[in-house]
Amino acid sequence: MRNEMMHRPVLKDEILDLVRNRQRQMEGELGELQQQAYEDNVPIIPNETATFLRFFLKQMKAKNVLEIGTAIGFSGSLMAEAIGEDGHVTTIDRFDVMIRKAKANFEKFGLSERVTLLEGDAKEVLPTLEGPYDFIFMDSAKSKYIEFLPECLRVLRVDGVLMIDDVFQAGTIMHDIKDIPRSQRTIYRKLNKLYDTVLEHPDLTVTVLPLGDGVLMISKDVENIVIEEQ
Numbered sequence: 001m002r003n004e005m006m007h008r009p010v011l012k013d014e015i016l017d018l019v020r021n022r023q024r025q026m027e028g029e030l031g032e033l034q035q036q037a038y039e040d041n042v043p044i045i046p047n048e049t050a051t052f053l054r055f056f057l058k059q060m061k062a063k064n065v066l067e068i069g070t071a072i073g074f075s076g077s078l079m080a081e082a083i084g085e086d087g088h089v090t091t092i093d094r095f096d097v098m099i100r101k102a103k104a105n106f107e108k109f110g111l112s113e114r115v116t117l118l119e120g121d122a123k124e125v126l127p128t129l130e131g132p133y134d135f136i137f138m139d140s141a142k143s144k145y146i147e148f149l150p151e152c153l154r155v156l157r158v159d160g161v162l163m164i165d166d167v168f169q170a171g172t173i174m175h176d177i178k179d180i181p182r183s184q185r186t187i188y189r190k191l192n193k194l195y196d197t198v199l200e201h202p203d204l205t206v207t208v209l210p211l212g213d214g215v216l217m218i219s220k221d222v223e224n225i226v227i228e229e230q
């Protein structure tokens with residue numbers, strides 16, 4: 001018999017309101033940055049993802065964190081605060097306007113010592129990193145996730161977690177490609193390639209969560225993960 005619950009959107013408007021608006025927003029100056037960014041349509045993570053990120057990092061007691069996609073430094077600051085004074089966040093961005101704003105925010109929040117901002121394209125920066133990282137948050141250009149995956153897995157510790165943001169394409173990721181606007185097809189194909197690669201991989205433990213526009217949580221079970229040539 002058809003299970004009707006399986007064929008309804010996971011998040012109805014009122015549930016979205018609960019997870020996005022009724023869960024506490026961030027406090028203090030970080031909260032002010034969050035609200036300002038939402039008002040100005042700066043693309044930072046939504047509140048339900050921020051809430052989850054903070055909760056999860058504390059539970060897993062992560063200390064060494066990597067982020068790809070700093071923007072104005074909202075999630076970077078949130079993560080630095082969540083992992084505490086003995087933790088460190090390394091974050092990568094290539095856009096000078098964002099880099100300037102992020103630096104000013106890390107300074108303002110007293111986090112400059114606990115956050116290292118690496119300037120440049122993640123394609124060039126990632127191979128220079130050694131890790132190991134307990135947690136990696138990838139929140140950059142979606143079409144590049146599949147390309148950056150092997151490097152992220154190389155520097156992730158065994159049982160560490162790679163969290164990848166925005167993997168639902170506003171809910172269209174499972175639609176037939178002919179229904180996808182041509183301008184979105186490359187992202188659609190690359191994200192589907194990402195799913196194909198990680199969901200069936202024997203050495204990865206993966207879970208997909210309906211937070212924001214979807215997140216993929218990937219944990220590696222062995223040191224060396226082999227990813228087939230893309």
Ligand SMILES: C[S@@+](CC[C@H](N)C(=O)[O-])C[C@H]1O[C@@H](n2cnc3c(N)ncnc32)[C@H](O)[C@@H]1O
Nearest residue numbers: 044045069071074075093094095121122140141
């Ligand atoms: C969605 S924003 C990040 C938001 C941030 N994580 C937050 O929630 O506060 C994406 C950022 O990724 C950066 N980005 C995109 N592709 C990149 C790449 N290949 N290398 C470095 N940065 C990249 C963009 O410049 C942009 O600032």
